[in-house]
Amino acid sequence: MSSIPHVDMSEYQKDFDGFVQTIGQGYEVNGFVALTQHGIPTETIMEALDITRELFALPEDVKRKYHKPGIGGARGYTPFGTEIAKDAKHVDLKEFWHVGREVDDASEYPQLIPNIWPSEVPEFKEKLTALFNALDELGNQVLEGIAVYLGQPRDYFRTRVNKGNSILRPLHYPPIVEKGTPSVRAAAHEDINVITLLIGSREPGLEVLSKSGEWVPVTIIDGAIICNVGDMLQRLTNGVLPSTTHRVVNPPAPYNEVSRYSIPFFLHFNPDVVIDALPDCVTEENPKKFPPITADDYLMERLREIGLVK
Incomplete structure (x- = not known):
């Protein structure tokens, strides 16, 4: 895992x-950690990945039935070549599907729109909902540790993300058929949200930008879940916890000839939460950076900025 520290999530119960300290220091230095012993059953993860492969194997015209213009890709299918990283010149080589929090139509937050489920893959809803709920709870455990590290009450984040517009994103990076393409599977970017939890691909490609300016390849060890700081948490902590730049590069042969699948979970604040620097994160040496x-x-x-909303 190179510079990315491991965090044993069983310590959440045994030695909070x-x-x-382990998770707080890991994020303050790296912005990325690998969660081990996290308690999410391997079966839950593998079933979600398997049904994701089945979903993206559907014919293009079938998948496009579930692409809904005007909602910024918030739910359902987003076709290949739609998303572009902030400040990038070329679109990413990927297609994806967004699964959000299951809510009643009478939700207090109109941003939380109903999910879109593919009738052709009836088990998709069950498998992805199970993974959503498991990652949501794991993310809340991570945030409890971060809250205390930042000098806040342990439940500081739980009451601020319990109705957040969090997104589970099954991703498919198809085989790269165009030689010398200027596009990459996912151009260098930072995540928008609070924290991201990533399961999936064992193939090479994921890289993290170190503080020394070098790209560090990340291989997801068996059973671990990568978890990184997003821009919202960086903003809340006035940069104390960094949102680290990362990318998915086009891999060498033979990996470029096969599909890559992964499923990130983007954990978000409730829509009306005001993101403002925590007082303890503002000092004379680190003045407030953002309104x-x-x-x-x-x-x-x-x-x-990334082309999902026009």
Whole structure:
């Protein structure tokens, strides 16, 4: 895992104070950690990946039935070549599907729109909902540790993300058929949200930009879940916890000839949460960098930058 530290999530129950320091220091230095012993059954993860392969194997015209213009890709299918990283010149070589929180139509947050489920893959809803719920709870455990590390009450984040517009994103990077293409599977970027949890591909390609300016390849060890800081948490902590730049490069042969699948979970604040620097994160040496903004306004601003909202 090179420079990315491992965090044993079983310490959350056995030694919470030690867990707080391990995860807090890991994020403060790296912005990325690998979660081991996280308690999510291997079966839950593998079933979600298997049904994801089945989903993206559907004919293009069938998948496009589930692409809904005007919602910024918030739910359902987003076709290949749609998303472009902030400040990038070429679209990413990927297609994906967005699964959000299951809510009643009478939700207090109109941003939380109903999910779109493919009738051709009836088990997709069950498998992805199970993974969503498992990653949501794991993410909340991580955030409890971060909260205490930052000098906040242990439940500081739980009440601010319990109705967040969090997204589970089954991803498919098809085989790369065009030689010398200027596009990559996912151009260098930072995540918009609070934290991201990533399961999936064992193939090479994921790289993290180190503080020394070098790209460090990341191989997801068996059973581990990568978890990184997003821009919302970076903003809340006034840069104390960094949102680290990462990318998915086009791999060498023979990996470029096969599909790559992964499923990131983007954990978000509730839409009306105001993201403003925590007082303890503002010092004379680290003056306040950003004005306050609601989570929803920030999300929409960033979605426009990456081409999902026009």
